[in-house]
Amino acid sequence: MSRRNVARFWEWGRKIICVGRNYAEHARELKNELPTEPVLFLKPPTAYVKEGSPILVPHYSSNLHHEVELGVVVGKAGRQIPQTSAMEHVAGYALCLDMTARDVQDQCKAKGLPWTLAKAFDTSCPVSDFIPKERIPDPAGVELWLKVNSVTRQRGSTAHMIFSVPFLISYISRVMALEEGDLILTGTPKGVGAVHEHDELQAGIEGVISMTFRVGRQAAVHN
Ligand SMILES: CC(=O)CC(=O)C(=O)O
Ligand SMILES: [Mg+2]
Numbered sequence: 001m002s003r004r005n006v007a008r009f010w011e012w013g014r015k016i017i018c019v020g021r022n023y024a025e026h027a028r029e030l031k032n033e034l035p036t037e038p039v040l041f042l043k044p045p046t047a048y049v050k051e052g053s054p055i056l057v058p059h060y061s062s063n064l065h066h067e068v069e070l071g072v073v074v075g076k077a078g079r080q081i082p083q084t085s086a087m088e089h090v091a092g093y094a095l096c097l098d099m100t101a102r103d104v105q106d107q108c109k110a111k112g113l114p115w116t117l118a119k120a121f122d123t124s125c126p127v128s129d130f131i132p133k134e135r136i137p138d139p140a141g142v143e144l145w146l147k148v149n150s151v152t153r154q155r156g157s158t159a160h161m162i163f164s165v166p167f168l169i170s171y172i173s174r175v176m177a178l179e180e181g182d183l184i185l186t187g188t189p190k191g192v193g194a195v196h197e198h199d200e201l202q203a204g205i206e207g208v209i210s211m212t213f214r215v216g217r218q219a220a221v222h223n
Helices: 006-011 024-029 083-089 102-111 165-173
Strands: 016-020 039-043 048-050 055-057 064-066 068-074 090-097 125-127 143-148 151-157 183-185 193-195 200-205 209-217
Touching (some): 006 090, 083 090, 083 165, 090 200, 090 209
Parallel strands (some): 016 183, 055 209
Antiparallel strands (some): 016 039, 064 193, 068 090, 068 183, 090 125, 143 200
C-alpha cells in the first residue's frame, strides 16, 4: 500500500480542531471573557477549500466573517502528550482561515447551542499549501495578515497567543487522540470582519506564504 503524504493533509479526511479566543484583543473585540482554558470546537474535513475554488457564504447567513489563523499539522499520533515533547508531534504548518457565520454564531451563543452551523459548513476552512516545520522555527514568532479587496483587516503576531502551540497540543491530546494528518487552528488575532460575494481575500504569513480566495454564495435549495 502506498504511504500517504502528510503534505496533502487536507485529502486525508482527518479532523480539524479549532481553538477560540486565543488572543486577548480578539476576545475583547467580540466582548468575550478571556478564557482560563482553551475553547475548542471542530470542523469536518469537508470544510477544506484550496486556492482556485471559492469560499461560499452559507445560504442561511448574511454575515460571514474572516478569521486568519496559524494551522498546525500533526505528524505523529498521540494521547496525553506532555508539553515537553509536544513539538515532536508537529509535521508542519498551514495558513488557515476559520470562516465564521457570525450572525448564526451569535444566535447559537444566545440559545446556548453549539457552533456547528456557524463554523463547520462546506468551505469554512480555506488552507494554504503545507509549510514544512523547518520553515517556521518558532510558532510563537509568526506574523499573520489578511486583506479584503487589498485593504488590510488583520495583522497580528502569534507571540500574543494566550495558550502556546505546545500547551494546545498537550491540552487537546488529553481530550481526544491526535492523529497524523489532523489540523489544529490556533485562534485568530483582532480585526475580524464581514466578507461579501465577489470579495477577494488575501492572507499571509509574513515572509513564508500567501494565498488568495474569491467569495461566492451557496445556492439555497428549496425542497
Ligand atoms: C468567537 C470565535 O469565533 C472564536 C474563534 O474562532 C477564534 O479564533 O477566536
Ligand atoms: Mg477562529
